[in-house]
Amino acid sequence: MPLCVLEQVKKTYKIGEEEIEVLKGIDLRIDYGEFAAIMGPSGSGKTTLMNILGCLDVPTSGEYILADNSVTHLDDDRLSVLRNEHIGFVFQNFYLMTYATVLENVLLPTLYVEKQKHGNIGKKAIEILDLVGLKDRAKFKPNQLSGGQQQRVAIARALINNPEMILADEPTGQLDSKTAGEIMGLLARMNEKGKTVIVITHDSSTAAYARRVIHLKDGLIVDRDSWSV
Amino acid sequence: MERLVKVLSQSLRAVIVFRLRTSFCLLSVALGIASITIIVAATEGAYKKAFDMVEMFGPDALLVVSGSDEARAVGQRAKTLTLDDVQAVREAFPSAYVVVPMTSIAEVTVAYKDKKDQTLLVGATADYSRAWTWPVVQGSDLTEEDIKGLRNVGLIGQYLADTLFGDESPVGKYVFVRNIPVQIVGVLSSRGMTPMGFNLDDRIVMPLTSVMTKILNERKYVPVFRVRFTDQQNLDYYTNELKLLLRERHKLPTGEIDNFKIISPKEIIAFLVALTGSLVVFIGIVGVISLIVAGFVLANLFLLSVKERTTEIGIRRSVGARKRDIRLQFLGEAVIITTMGGLVGFLAGVIGSHLLTLVAQFPIHFSWKAFVIGLLLSWLVGIGFGLQPASQAANLKPIEAIRG
Numbered sequence: 001m002p003l004c005v006l007e008q009v010k011k012t013y014k015i016g017e018e019e020i021e022v023l024k025g026i027d028l029r030i031d032y033g034e035f036a037a038i039m040g041p042s043g044s045g046k047t048t049l050m051n052i053l054g055c056l057d058v059p060t061s062g063e064y065i066l067a068d069n070s071v072t073h074l075d076d077d078r079l080s081v082l083r084n085e086h087i088g089f090v091f092q093n094f095y096l097m098t099y100a101t102v103l104e105n106v107l108l109p110t111l112y113v114e115k116q117k118h119g120n121i122g123k124k125a126i127e128i129l130d131l132v133g134l135k136d137r138a139k140f141k142p143n144q145l146s147g148g149q150q151q152r153v154a155i156a157r158a159l160i161n162n163p164e165m166i167l168a169d170e171p172t173g174q175l176d177s178k179t180a181g182e183i184m185g186l187l188a189r190m191n192e193k194g195k196t197v198i199v200i201t202h203d204s205s206t207a208a209y210a211r212r213v214i215h216l217k218d219g220l221i222v223d224r225d226s227w228s229v
Numbered sequence: 230m231e232r233l234v235k236v237l238s239q240s241l242r243a244v245i246v247f248r249l250r251t252s253f254c255l256l257s258v259a260l261g262i263a264s265i266t267i268i269v270a271a272t273e274g275a276y277k278k279a280f281d282m283v284e285m286f287g288p289d290a291l292l293v294v295s296g297s298d299e300a301r302a303v304g305q306r307a308k309t310l311t312l313d314d315v316q317a318v319r320e321a322f323p324s325a326y327v328v329v330p331m332t333s334i335a336e337v338t339v340a341y342k343d344k345k346d347q348t349l350l351v352g353a354t355a356d357y358s359r360a361w362t363w364p365v366v367q368g369s370d371l372t373e374e375d376i377k378g379l380r381n382v383g384l385i386g387q388y389l390a391d392t393l394f395g396d397e398s399p400v401g402k403y404v405f406v407r408n409i410p411v412q413i414v415g416v417l418s419s420r421g422m423t424p425m426g427f428n429l430d431d432r433i434v435m436p437l438t439s440v441m442t443k444i445l446n447e448r449k450y451v452p453v454f455r456v457r458f459t460d461q462q463n464l465d466y467y468t469n470e471l472k473l474l475l476r477e478r479h480k481l482p483t484g485e486i487d488n489f490k491i492i493s494p495k496e497i498i499a500f501l502v503a504l505t506g507s508l509v510v511f512i513g514i515v516g517v518i519s520l521i522v523a524g525f526v527l528a529n530l531f532l533l534s535v536k537e538r539t540t541e542i543g544i545r546r547s548v549g550a551r552k553r554d555i556r557l558q559f560l561g562e563a564v565i566i567t568t569m570g571g572l573v574g575f576l577a578g579v580i581g582s583h584l585l586t587l588v589a590q591f592p593i594h595f596s597w598k599a600f601v602i603g604l605l606l607s608w609l610v611g612i613g614f615g616l617q618p619a620s621q622a623a624n625l626k627p628i629e630a631i632r633g
Contacts, residue, residue, distance in 0.1 A: 056547060056627045077551045084549020095544045095631065099246040109548040111235045157548070 002065075003164055003196050004030040004053060009062035011048050022048045024219035025062070030198065032164060035191040037199045037207035040216030047169070049216060050200045054089060054167045055082045067164060084112050088158025090187075092170035094150040096142040096157075102129070103138040106156045113161060121160075128156045132186060148179035155186060165196045172206050184209040236554050240561030250534055251566050254527045258570025258610055259577060261520030262603045266578025267585065268512045269599040274592035275505035282501060283494040285420060285429075287362055289461035290327075291468060292492040293475070295452045308450035309488040314478055315454050321474055322467065327457035329354045332440055332447075339433055340405045341393040348389050349432040350406065352440030357384060358417070360455055368400035368415030375414075376436045379443070383411045387419040388430035404433075409443060411435060468493055505592070520606065523570070524614035527563060531618035535559065535625075542622050543630030556623035563615025564608060571607025575600055 011023040022045045030036055040046040051057040052064060055071055058079070064071040067086050074082070083089075088109075096105045106125045129135045132152040134145075142150050151171060158166050168187060172180035184199075188209050191197045199210055207213050215222045244251050286292070295310040312330060319328040332352035339348050357363070358370045365384065375382050383406070390399050399413040411433070420429040441447045458467055468491055475489055535542070542555055550558075582593045 051628050054547070056631070077553075080546070080549050080551040080554075083547060089547050091631070095540060095547075097541055097544060100242070108545070111239065112232070112545075112549040112551070112554055114232070161549075 001032050002029050003032045003034075003067060004028065005063070005065040006052075006059075007063040009052060009059045009064055011045070011052065011057070012060045022219055023052070023059070026219075026221055028214065028221060030196065032196055033191070033194060034212060035188065035197045035199075035210045036212045036214055037201060037210035038214045038216060039201060039204070039207050041202060043218075044216040045219040046200050046202075046216045050167060050169050050198075053198060054087055055079045080112070081114065084109060084161060086163050086165055088155075088161070088163045088166045090151065090154050090158050090166060090168035090171045092173040094142070094147070094154050094174070096150055096153055098142055100141075101138065102134060102140050102142070102145070102153050105142065105153055106160055108157055109161045125156070125160060128159050129153075131159075132156045146179075147175050148182060151175065151179075151183050152186065155183075155190070159190070159195075163195075165198065166190060168197065168199045170201055170203075170206075171199060172201070172203065177205070180206065232554070233557070236557050237561045240558050240565055243558070243562050244565045247534065250530045251569075254523070254530055254563075254566045255570040255573060257519070257523035257526040258567045258607055259574035261516055261523045261610070262571045262574025262607055263577035263581055264512050264516035264519060265606055266575050266599050266603050267582045267593075268509050268516055269602050270578065270582045270593040270595050271505055271509050271512070271585075273596060273598065274594040275502050275509070276498075277594045278592040279498040279501035282423070283497055285362070286494060286497055287457055288494050289459070289464065290455060290457045290494070291464070291471065293454050293456065293471065294490040294492060295450065295488075296490070297486055297488050307488065308452070309479060310451050310454060310475075311449050312451060313449075314475060315451065317478060318454070318456060318471065318474065322456070322458070322470075324459045324463075324467075325456045326459050327356070327360045328454065329357075329360045330437055330451040330454040332437060332445065332452050334440070334444065337407060337433070339389065339393065341402065344393050346389055346392045346431070348386075350440065350444070351432055351434040352437040352445075353434050354437050357434050358415075360457065363420065364418045365415040366418045367398065368413070370415060371434065371436055376438050379438045380436060381409055381411045381439060381443075382414045382435065384415045384417060384434040385413055386417050386430035386432040388428055389433060390416045392431075406433065406435070407444060464493060508589075520610055523567075524610045527567070527610065528614040528618060531559065531563060531615060532621065535618050535622040538622075539625060539630050542625050543627060543632070546625070546627035547631055552623040555625075556619045559619035559622045560612065560615050563619065564611035567607040567611030567615075568604070571604050574607070575603045578603070 006026050006028040009023055009026040010021060012019050012021045026049065038046050038049060048057070052059055055066065058074065059072050062072065066082060069082060071079070071082065097108065100108075103125055106129060107121065110121050126135060126138060129138055132155055134149060134152050134156065137145060137149065142153065145153065155166075166187065171183055171187065175183060184206060187197050187199065199206060201207050293310065296307040315328060315330045319325065334350045336347045337350040339346050353360070353371065355371050355373045355376050358365045371382065371384060374380070383404070385399060393399070393404060394402070399416055402413050403410045404413060405411070417430070417434075422428055437451070456471065458464060472487065472491055476487065479488055481488065545555060578599070579595065586593055
């Protein structure tokens with residue numbers, strides 16, 4: 001069953017008078033439960049693709065369907081709701097709120113939930129922190145943690161609203177290779193638990209954790225089947 | 230609703246975390262609100278004092294003063310009002326239940342044993358207490374017999390009683406008024422100071438007849454008389470009628486200015502309010518300017534803060550915050566800060582205006598009104614100047630914000 005379907009997705013940026021077509025017609029289908037890596041050199045359009053997949057931006061033309069929602073023509077509020085319900089982000093620079101505790105960071109997405117479904121959200125956050133191995137760090141501030149630990153907090157934050165998809169943008173970019181391996185292992189475990197994981201990276205050792213690699217070049221997907229594992 | 234509370238709790242969090250920004254904004258708002266509080270308290274104080282004065286003067290009363298408006302000081306006014314005028318008014322207005330002529334002499338020496346005081350001597354008719362709604366607390370009022378018999382009796386104010394008699398009871402005792410022995414028959418209740426610093430309780434009231442004949446050597450003219458009407462709502466009408474009657478009696482041709490002056494409660498209010506008015510306007514300008522400055526301080530610090538916290542905004546947007554959530558959060562931060570500023574400012578205003586009363590004769594009065602006005606203004610500053618930075622934060626594109 002498809003979670004993400006992209007049909008002829010194009011994205012054009014206007015810089016002054018000049019129009020730059022960053023995505024030139026992407027056709028892509030990602031099913032529930034997949035672990036996919038999107039690879040490509042800088043300038044290939046992988047950041048733009050990740051923005052569109054993450055509902056942070058909309059295509060200029062073409063169709064993007066996320067969990068049966070047509071994203072292309074949604075307004076900003078609806079995009080926010082989609083992000084809140086369906087997507088958990090993990091960023092290269094962790095992007096934790098420096099003045100908030102680990103627990104508060106994990107709980108951040110729950111602030112913007114329309115109607116809270118879970119009974120005890122604080123208890124759930126602790127459970128997720130336990131899952132990522134940081135239960136005893138709940139009251140710490142991000143700057144008291146190592147890079148790997150911070151990224152675990154970010155993963156816990158990505159899980160709290162129970163989204164179908166985890167979208168990780170260069171999740172290991174700031175980490176040494178050992179820690180990077182731990183983080184990718186954690187993402188793989190989440191995938192085994194049923195999460196769809198999409199990793200955007202230029203690093204092949206990171207991409208190696210994925211069961212499918214989508215290679216992007218000059219705004220187009222290149223021979224994706226040959227990269228499938 | 231639940232979401233609103235959660236977003237505002239984030240505002241509160243940020244207010245605590247970004248202490249430096251909070252304290253700068255808070256102090257500048259507090260300064261403005263403090264001066265606004267003083268103004269409101271002073272304005273209310275002035276009005277309250279004015280209405281207290283009118284209450285003493287009598288809301289149903291008119292005071293007719295001899296002489297034209299040109300020579301203001303009472304002592305210099307021409308003698309134009311006669312006892313016959315007073316009698317004519319008494320006959321012309323059936324609804325005038327009090328028509329009393331009066332005279333006064335300032336700085337009259339009154340002595341009792343070895344004690345002396347320079348006081349105001351008032352010549353009045355019977356029932357002085359009723360004419361001025363001024364209760365007699367010891368002894369009794371002047372009577373008709375006192376007036377007719379040109380008796381040497383006196384009613385004294387509380388201050389004079391204290392000065393001359395101390396703990397002794399003044400009633401029945403004799404004092405010397407310009408070497409004339411005068412028996413004290415009563416003591417008036419305390420009325421305190423006027424806003425201009427005149428002590429109302431420093432006076433002795435004697436029969437008009439006695440004062441005119443024995444001290445002023447005067448048989449015809451009175452400097453002032455007082456009229457009270459049973460139907461207060463027609464006071465404007467009576468003022469005009471009284472003016473026409475006196476003009477006719479004084480044979481003033483059309484175009485000639487009045488050679489008397491009628492003072493009504495309205496004029497007293499206008500005068501007293503004008504007295505504090507200039508100070509109020511001054512502090513008002515200071516207050517409004519400092520509030521505007523506070524607003525700009527707030528707007529600038531918030532714009533800086535939005536720049537600094539771009540990543541935070543990006544994070545919040547990426548996890549599902551809508552534009553309005555971000556706007557509400559920043560607006561919430563601004564309003565929380567200005568509200569605190571408003572409260573601090575109100576306190577400072579209360580202290581400040583008490584200090585002001587120590588320096589100047591300045592009536593102040595605090596009510597919920599000063600508090601509410603201060604609070605509303607602080608909200609206005611918070612919303613008015615916080616909206617632009619908050620909207621700027623809300624309108625950051627998530628993809629740009631997340632990249633810093």
